[in-house]
Amino acid sequence: MNLYSSKIFEQSGIDPKFGTWLVGVFNFIGAIIPMLIINSNKLYFLTCLECGRKILLTISFGVMFVSHIFIVYGNYNMLSGVR
Secondary structure, X not given: OOOOHHHHHHHOOOOHHHHHHHHHHHHXXXXXXXXXXXXXXXXXXXXXXXXXHHHHHHHHHHHHHHHHHHHHHHHHHHHHOOO
């Protein structure tokens, strides 16, 4: 996804530089939040969210699956001419 993000945003009518920047922001946020949750024994406001790596991986795989379904659906509609 990261390799082709500029091309995908360009084809969808979004500025490629802004789209690539947006992908980078979401990658950063997606890396920081799990790190805070895993290490939540040091952060008092996240102790209620403390969970293991297996649970976080399971949730993240589910979110990635749903995201990829949306990507496939969007590409299918774009290629078939539906807007």
